[in-house]
Amino acid sequence: MSDRGYPEAVADEFLAPPTEFTDREGRTVEIRPYEGTEEGYEALVEMYDDFDPSDRAQGIPPGGEERIREWLDAILDDDCRNVIAWCGDEVAGHATLVPDGDAYELAIFVHQEYQRAGIGTHLIRGLLGHGQAEGVQKVWLTVERWNRAAVSLYKKIGFETSNAESFELEMGLRLNPDADSEAASDENEGDE
Amino acid sequence: MKVLCGIGGSDDSFRALDRTVERAAVANDDLTVAVVENPDSSIDPNEIVRRAESAVEEAGIDAEVRLVDGDPGSRLVEIAETEEFEEIVLGGGHTSPMGKITIGSIAEFVLLNAKTSVTLVR
Numbered sequence A: 001m002s003d004r005g006y007p008e009a010v011a012d013e014f015l016a017p018p019t020e021f022t023d024r025e026g027r028t029v030e031i032r033p034y035e036g037t038e039e040g041y042e043a044l045v046e047m048y049d050d051f052d053p054s055d056r057a058q059g060i061p062p063g064g065e066e067r068i069r070e071w072l073d074a075i076l077d078d079d080c081r082n083v084i085a086w087c088g089d090e091v092a093g094h095a096t097l098v099p100d101g102d103a104y105e106l107a108i109f110v111h112q113e114y115q116r117a118g119i120g121t122h123l124i125r126g127l128l129g130h131g132q133a134e135g136v137q138k139v140w141l142t143v144e145r146w147n148r149a150a151v152s153l154y155k156k157i158g159f160e161t162s163n164a165e166s167f168e169l170e171m172g173l174r175l176n177p178d179a180d181s182e183a184a185s186d187e188n189e190g191d192e
Numbered sequence B: 001m002k003v004l005c006g007i008g009g010s011d012d013s014f015r016a017l018d019r020t021v022e023r024a025a026v027a028n029d030d031l032t033v034a035v036v037e038n039p040d041s042s043i044d045p046n047e048i049v050r051r052a053e054s055a056v057e058e059a060g061i062d063a064e065v066r067l068v069d070g071d072p073g074s075r076l077v078e079i080a081e082t083e084e085f086e087e088i089v090l091g092g093g094h095t096s097p098m099g100k101i102t103i104g105s106i107a108e109f110v111l112l113n114a115k116t117s118v119t120l121v122r
Helices: A038-049 A065-075 A119-133 A148-157 B011-027 B045-059 B072-082 B105-113
Strands: A019-022 A028-033 A081-087 A090-100 A103-110 A138-144 A160-163 A168-174 B002-007 B030-035 B064-067 B087-091 B117-121
Touching: A019 A119, A028 A119, A038 A065, A038 A081, A038 A090, A065 A090, A081 A119, A090 A119, A103 A119, A119 A148, A138 A148, A148 A168, B002 B011, B002 B072, B011 B030, B011 B045, B011 B087, B011 B117, B030 B045, B030 B072, B045 B064, B072 B087, B072 B105, B087 B105, B105 B117
Parallel strands: A103 A138, B002 B030, B002 B087, B030 B064, B087 B117
Antiparallel strands: A019 A028, A028 A081, A081 A090, A090 A103, A138 A168, A160 A168
């Protein structure tokens, strides 16, 4: 898995969560790292249990509560990075970085009721800000070619296509300079 | 049914092998296992042949295990056509750490080019 390609340049600095904004429907949405509480976990299960199967991508999220819990247990592990978009005490969206060798695999899901309101852009920026602050260096993802909205979101963020030879596009992003530079670990919170 | 199971040494291909052998024992399929050269697999093809042979033996069925040279996808399609197989069985894809499934290049080629039905084993 280490033969994936990444851009040479390091991406822009992303603001680390918590952040708050008003979406295009006038709803107040807060982006926070997953805190590991039972309420947070159950709210996530609820979102995925109610997730429209037509928005599944490459088999995830899985269907059925039991398989959802199994999947969440794997991707909410301590070595993963998770960020949630909250609308009140309801989960509007969830984005995750799961370790894969020296890089992390990214996925993002926004519940149908909250799509097309600008939440995805805030959520992925929040996740990348969180990952950047935690020293994550490289991020990759796969996306189905026909999913234009997702592909253009990833491109806008700075992802570059690293493999276009199969059903799914593979894209990569460099969040922090490679290991030798220790500068990434300081607690700079950004300027906004 | 005359079934061609193509395996190249990936985890999902071994899953496909086990399931196809199991099914052949029950359904009395006429099974051939073709061991292909998957560039993404680090397992020696002869070792894959041995594993396939022992799976066949354990199931107590009479199936041929064959080592196939050349481009895996096109060879499988060609064999299915010239020897009149009715179905091609392959591994159902690689699962990433995230749980996302990606379909390999061999399966993609066979799916698009085979005239027979193709089964991807999950």
